[in-house]
Amino acid sequence: MSARSGWRAPRGVLVLGASTPLGGELCRTLLKDRSLGAVLAVGREPREQVRLPEDARLTYQRVDITHARPVHDMLFGAARDLGVDVVVHLALHRANDFGAPVHVQNVESLRWLLSLSDRHPTLRRLVFRSHAEVYRVERGLPSVITEDHPLELSPDAPQWVRDRVEADLLACAQMGMAAGLEIAVLRCAELLAPDEGSQLHDYLSAPVCLRSAGFDPMLNVLTLEDATEALRLAVYAGGTQGTFNIPGADTLPLSACIRLSGRLDVPVPGPLLAPIYEARRRLRGAQFSYRINRGRFHLAAVLDGTSARRELGYEPRHRVDWPSTRR
């Protein structure tokens, strides 16, 4: 496990959202470090439904983080007993649902976590996985997005976006405020993988992909491997806090994304897209919402990863395994 000199190595890591593909992969990666004392994996599903490795240092707990008491008991029970000093939060609601329970999972649970971590006897560091969708994409704003780029604070934004922005701001606002807690917020590019709540993945799962005629914006997508590596580096970067963009190794136009996914690319007049995709969402139960992606489907928005490269040593290395390039 490579770690920079000066970084404080973790003793135990709590992974919230361990039942997601990214959470599982992170647990597996962390366990490769023989010096790591414990990994406390937390998910909503029963243990037998979660694909995690068998390892004496791995403890799985089924916790519903939408209730404050179980979160408290887990933190001041198993986490304290295992000497967990780093929490990785990956547990935002992945489906494009809305309503109060979703908001509680996305925002309130993080609020509890921050509040409890502040007085926790062993926790020292929180790594929060945020999303590139928190950034506002509109004309007049840079196409290459640095961490000081404006956030999407429009009240008209869908809850999917508003919750992510609120959670991100909540974590950022606590940065440097809590005496004994370091916070690293990783604003990850679109993670193009199944079961990760990727809007683009759902969009590309349809045999025909409609896009706005006359627009072919540049996108950046992330792989599971690179996202895991970014999180691992953030776990090990004890002493470093801040907000970091995590771009992927694939930067390409939307039309190329569609082509490489082996889908039919059909440009249609822009105003038709919202109703068509809303109908698809309602009728087919699809996740993709054109309202969430409107800006990125018209204007280039590519994350600048300079800070993550400089501070965390993160460099995207894994390209997406595009279906049309497989032999």
Place this chain on the structure above:
Amino acid sequence: MNAQPAVLQSLLGRARRQLASRLLAEPLEHMRSIPFRDAGHGYDVFGYEPLHAALALAALEPVYRHWFRVRSYGVEHVPARGPALLAGNHSGTLPFDGMMVWTDIVLRRRRLPRMVADHFVSGMPFVSTLYARGGVVGGTAGNLRVLLDAGELLMIFPEGVPGISKPFRERYQLKEFRVGHAELAIRQRTPVIPVGIVGAEEQMPQLARVPVHAFGVPYLPLPLTPVPLPVRYHLHYGEPLHLHEGLRPEDADDPQVVQRAAERVRRAVQALVDKGLRLRKGVFR
């Protein structure tokens, strides 16, 4: 899932690209000889792509050579490498002036000038995509900083829309310069090369401006002629101005310093325009 139409589309797309590569062999070779920062799939992060740029070059070169019969002077002032800002006068109802400077530098200097467009351009369907593929970028400080950090050459028209839309009677009288380019040049310690463009003012006299704001455009120009007149373009590149000399990067925050620097650029451009007007023998010669 029936993937046949997608496969067919992909094959057609590949065939189209191969055909274009063959038909555009010469301009494509030229564009490929100009280095660019490939972000992984043949495009840079702003959407520039050599094949589309070759198409633009193939379309613009005949206009450059035979329609506007461009003559350029002092192109050696444009550095062969490293970050630099070109600042020129803007005119002519439609931005052929920018296209001619782009073609001139691509052909004669083998560099890719990244034309800086106003914000509304990125909202225009088709135009935004075509421009991006040719290397045009939106004029935000963030974009320009990234490009200068990467050692790129930028082309800016500091007059903006008021320059290109001025009435015929005000031709060759420069409008007020915006100051963003001067601030950037001081902060990034980048030379500014003034460019005087003569000929564009007469190419397409503007009759009126129709107040249509579709896709965020400021107006719809109504030109006297449907196509530009075959005026002769004269491009005069001046010696680089080192606006940052004697200044610290943080001086770029001083409004008076920046205003003075922008005025210095404006005067240099106006001097080149005046020189070009003195030297030319007529609008079409």
